[in-house]
Amino acid sequence: MLKNAGVALLPLIEGLRAAGAVGLRYAAGSRRMAGAIRAAPMGLFLRELLDAPAGVGAVWPSSEHLARGMAARIDPRGDGLVVELGAGTGVVTRALLDRGVPADRLRVVECSPAFVRHLRRRFPGVIILRGDAARLSDVLDESAAGRPVDAIVSSLPLRSLDPAVVSAVLDQCRTLLRPGCTLVQFTYALRGLPVAGLSEGFMVRDDPVVWANLPPARVIALERTD
Numbered sequence: 082m083l084k085n086a087g088v089a090l091l092p093l094i095e096g097l098r099a100a101g102a103v104g105l106r107y108a109a110g111s112r113r114m115a116g117a118i119r120a121a122p123m124g125l126f127l128r129e130l131l132d133a134p135a136g137v138g139a140v141w142p143s144s145e146h147l148a149r150g151m152a153a154r155i156d157p158r159g160d161g162l163v164v165e166l167g168a169g170t171g172v173v174t175r176a177l178l179d180r181g182v183p184a185d186r187l188r189v190v191e192c193s194p195a196f197v198r199h200l201r202r203r204f205p206g207v208i209i210l211r212g213d214a215a216r217l218s219d220v221l222d223e224s225a226a227g228r229p230v231d232a233i234v235s236s237l238p239l240r241s242l243d244p245a246v247v248s249a250v251l252d253q254c255r256t257l258l259r260p261g262c263t264l265v266q267f268t269y270a271l272r273g274l275p276v277a278g279l280s281e282g283f284m285v286r287d288d289p290v291v292w293a294n295l296p297p298a299r300v301i302a303l304e305r306t307d
């Protein structure tokens with residue numbers, strides 16, 4: 082537990098370092114970010130963070146800027162499913178809907194019962210599945226009704242989760258996504274990949290840094306190769 086808590090603090094330490102490095106640039110965006118932060122259901126997020134630090138793996142909910150940066154990498158057209166992993170408070174879910182992804186194409190997978198209750202209240206028209214992303218095919222099962230998965234958008238904390246879970250999640254992503262399909266993952270690592278396994282079967286399309294997030298984060302958009 083202590084080890085997990087330590088790993089979960091990594092993003093905070095790196096974020097503070099990065100925040101120091103960007104100094105004024107970060108301060109300039111702080112007023113906009115304060116608005117985004119106030120909008121987040123902080124009490125719920127903090128309770129879940131204390132309960133499962135390695136599973137939440139973030140010290141603050143994602144900002145709307147980060148969520149929009151992730152959603153912008155998703156093509157809202159098409160018939161296949163868009164699957165969101167680790168939705169937490171639902172900031173990215175909101176951004177995907179605002180991006181134009183129809184609610185009936187969206188499947189949201191979250192393992193925390195408290196977050197699932199919150200997400201179901203917040204998005205009554207979206208299918209919210211309680212389950213482990215490491216068993217994604219089983220979790221999607223009936224609700225997918227044979228539809229292919231066009232894109233996966235993940236807020237899972239790949240660096241603080243158990244490596245066996247991460248490896249299973251990435252296997253699921255490789256199995257469900259066909260060549261050309263998109264995987265979006267955010268990370269607090271401002272350089273490189275958060276875990277080496279992400280390079281297997283995927284190629285990085287782009288990876289912009291979002292400074293208006295606490296800590297600053299990077300959106301990595303990957304394309305399934307073969």
Ligand SMILES: C[S@@+](CC[C@H](N)C(=O)[O-])C[C@H]1O[C@@H](n2cnc3c(N)ncnc32)[C@H](O)[C@@H]1O
Binds near residue numbers: 192212246
């Ligand atoms: C970084 S937090 C999500 C942040 C979210 N964007 C927000 O602002 O609230 C990671 C989320 O992944 C969820 N999670 C962790 N491991 C999971 C797993 N194996 N399957 C599904 N969800 C998982 C956690 O419960 C948490 O909600």
